[in-house]
Amino acid sequence: MEEPLPIRILIHGASGRMGRALLRLVAERPELQLVAAVSRSGQPLAEAPAGVPVLPVEKLADAPDFDLAIDFSLPEGFGPLVAACRAKGAGLVSGTTGLSEAQLAAMDEASELVPVLWSANFSVGVAVLRALVHQAAAALPGWDADIVESHHVHKKDAPSGTALSLGQAVEQGRGSPPHYASLRCGDIVGEHLVQLTGAGERLELVHRASNRDIFARGALEAAVRLSGRGPGRYDFGELLLAGGRP
Numbered sequence: 001m002e003e004p005l006p007i008r009i010l011i012h013g014a015s016g017r018m019g020r021a022l023l024r025l026v027a028e029r030p031e032l033q034l035v036a037a038v039s040r041s042g043q044p045l046a047e048a049p050a051g052v053p054v055l056p057v058e059k060l061a062d063a064p065d066f067d068l069a070i071d072f073s074l075p076e077g078f079g080p081l082v083a084a085c086r087a088k089g090a091g092l093v094s095g096t097t098g099l100s101e102a103q104l105a106a107m108d109e110a111s112e113l114v115p116v117l118w119s120a121n122f123s124v125g126v127a128v129l130r131a132l133v134h135q136a137a138a139a140l141p142g143w144d145a146d147i148v149e150s151h152h153v154h155k156k157d158a159p160s161g162t163a164l165s166l167g168q169a170v171e172q173g174r175g176s177p178p179h180y181a182s183l184r185c186g187d188i189v190g191e192h193l194v195q196l197t198g199a200g201e202r203l204e205l206v207h208r209a210s211n212r213d214i215f216a217r218g219a220l221e222a223a224v225r226l227s228g229r230g231p232g233r234y235d236f237g238e239l240l241l242a243g244g245r246p
């Protein structure tokens with residue numbers, strides 16, 4: 001029997017904290033073939049496998065053909081990436097947070113042509129936490145709801161994308177949004193506490209990430225599971241948990 005063709009991927013935001021983790025871990029997935037890496041500057045990257053070009057963002061349109069882009073960058077680079085995916089007929093797996101309403105709408109538009117999966121958090125734990133938060137908020141509609149998120153000092157957006165996504169689950173559960181608090185301290189990878197407080201008692205649901213490999217592995221898993229699917233928006237939790245946990 002013939003071997004299936006590898007899924008050709010481009011990593012966008014390759015020089016960042018997440019991009020470097022992806023470059024290191026992509027070799028764990030033989031289904032994926034890295035064909036190009038893109039950063040704002042295009043400076044050479046020690047983590048890029050030999051023979052894989054590292055392109056500056058202005059050269060994105062000249063990248064070799066790819067089937068899927070995996071994106072962990074900044075909102076500034078999002079528009080050109082979505083345009084490149086549309087032009088190549090390629091899918092998009094994105095974890096970039098802090099996107100504007102217009103950028104989210106552009107992603108929806110692109111999903112009429114190509115498969116798109118955006119998630120604020122690619123960890124298995126947060127996918128499960130979201131469901132637990134929805135259930136708890138629905139059961140405790142009169143309680144106070146607060147989300148406290150803590151991240152490293154370099155993080156630009158606040159509240160974090162994960163906090164906002166957990167906030168949506170709270171709102172869907174009890175009909176009103178939570179309050180948010182954001183801390184930026186040292187090198188914290190990412191912590192999210194959802195606190196529901198009633199008279200004389202408090203329920204705390206918390207997730208702590210201690211390294212970025214969990215997000216990178218989640219995004220690589222999502223890329224494999226998204227490959228070969230038709231145009232549309234896909235949900236990380238559904239794609240991940242429906243087909244059995246990796």
Ligand SMILES: NC(=O)C1=CN([C@@H]2O[C@H](COP(=O)(O)OP(=O)(O)OC[C@H]3O[C@@H](n4cnc5c(N)ncnc54)[C@H](OP(=O)(O)O)[C@@H]3O)[C@@H](O)[C@H]2O)C=CC1
Binds near residue numbers: 039076078120161
């Ligand atoms: N969904 C999830 O599970 C997770 C999401 N994130 C999100 O991923 C994103 C990246 O995080 P992190 O790796 O820590 O960030 P970094 O700041 O470390 O990296 C940002 C990357 O984006 C590139 N970049 C910056 N501006 C542009 C541009 N205009 N066009 C193209 N590329 C650009 C940078 O290139 P250069 O170095 O050349 O400037 C760099 O490669 C953030 O939005 C963060 O919130 C992070 C972790 C998990």
Ligand SMILES: O=C(O)C1=N[C@H](C(=O)O)C[C@H](O)C1
Binds near residue numbers: 120155161162163
């Ligand atoms: O910027 C980060 O680092 C992270 N960003 C994501 C977010 O905004 O929720 C996910 C994770 O918490 C790390």
